[in-house]
Amino acid sequence: METVRQTSTLSRRTLLAGMGAFALSACTDSSKSPTNPTPEVPEIRLGVLEVTDTAPLFVAQREGIFAKYGLNPKFVTMELTGDQRPDLEQGGQADVTFDSWVTIFLNITDGADWVVLGEAYQxxxxxxxxxxxxxxxxxxxxxxxxxxxxxxxxxxxxLGVLLTNSLLRTNGMVATDVNYVERPFDQLAQAVSSGDVAAAWMVEPYMTRSQLETKCVLFADTAVGPTADFPQSGYACARSFARRNPNTVRAFQLALAEAQQRALDRSLVEEVLPEYIKVSKNVAQLMNLGAYPSTTLAIRPQRVADLMLEQQFLKTRIDVTSRMASVNPPS
Structure with missing residues (x-):
């Protein structure tokens, strides 16, 4: 994979069950040949991060799901540290990028004309x-x-600051009660162990790895209470790319939906993690996994955008529905 360095309560489940899906779930019967038009950009460049969120992409690659829809993606590994500002315009670093919703929405509010292609992880x-x-x-x-x-x-x-701020608030504190220190994910465990920081926010597989390698322990879960089932990440592309390449976008969305569904089989996720995101088999087997939505509902990432507005990450509200890429099925 190419590596690029970037510059700098009604039950929630009941509510979501009543909402219509934005994107179609792809048929999981791989024996059926799709009838979609040929993608304009079969060798689509996918910006990825080395986190468990992206496992379905690698399941899709390994299981031939991308090929089924006429895609031969090229994975471009982005860095996990700092505020990412990838160039998704023609000739930029990637055609489609994965990232946390926080980073995607910050790019949009800073002027990036992006549209949402699908959800990644919850x-x-x-x-x-x-x-x-x-x-x-x-x-x-x-x-x-x-x-x-x-x-x-x-x-x-x-995302870590957003979730931790929410945790602080539920415990009668505010963001300024702590001092946030930026470190790469793979250095956070050592920073905790050495005492450079009192605590560190992590996601999997880094959380489990820190417990095994440096004897760190989970102190506070940031996916409970107001941030339970929190939509964590998704996929986006430039609006101009979607307009120029509707067949490619549709192919990606269908492949993603099928891959997300296949990722419900944990054994497939455990198989791809060691190969693609450098996770040991032991960590892959022990770590906790969230959910891989196979449909895209605007109401889920809207939770993130609204929390960002509440915490003043954003100055104005983002209407996620207006940012959804809508590709009509072929006639």
Whole structure:
């Protein structure tokens, strides 16, 4: 994979069950040949990050799902640290990018004319949270004990800060009660172990890896309460790309939907993680997994955009529905 460095309560499930799906779930019977038009860009460049969210893409590659829809994607690995501002216009770094919804929406509010292609991942209990050193258990007994202390995150304007701020609020604190410190994901465990930070926000597989390699422990889950089942990430492309290449966009959406459905088989996810995102088989088997939505509902990422507005990540509200790529099925 090519690597590019970027510059800088009615039950929620009941509510979602009543909403119409935006994108069609792809048929999972791979014996049926699709009748979609030939993609304009078969060798579509997909920007990915080394997190479990992207596992269905690699399932799609391994299981021949992309090929079924006429795609031969080229994976471009983006960096996990800092505020990502990829160029998705013609001749840029990628055609379609994966990222957290926070980063996608920050790009949009900063002027990127992007549209949403699909959802990637939804958090579940113990898939994202604050970890601390085992030696810190006696000193940190509650979230309130973090007041005045440094917390490591991979991005000072990212998902980790949004989720941690929400956790602080539910514990009677505000964002300024802690000091966020930016470190790459693969350095956060060592920062906790050495005492450079009192706690660090992580996602899988980094959370499980930190527990196995540096004896970190989960201190506070950031996917509970108001952020339970939190929509974590998705896929986007430039509006201009979608307009020029409707067949390619449709092929990607159908392949993604089928791959997300296939990823319900955890064994397939465990098989691709060691090969594509450098996760040991042991970590792949032990870590907790969230959900891979096979349909795209605007109401889910809208939760993220609205929380960003509430926390002043955004100055104006983003209407996610107006940012959904709508590709008509072939006649």
């Amino acid at each position: 958090a579940a209990p113990r898939t994202t949270g604050l970890v601390i050193a085992q030696s810190g258990i006696n000193r940190l007994r509650s979230v309130a004990d973090l007041k005045g202390k440094p917390i490591g995150v991979n991005n000072l304007r990212g």
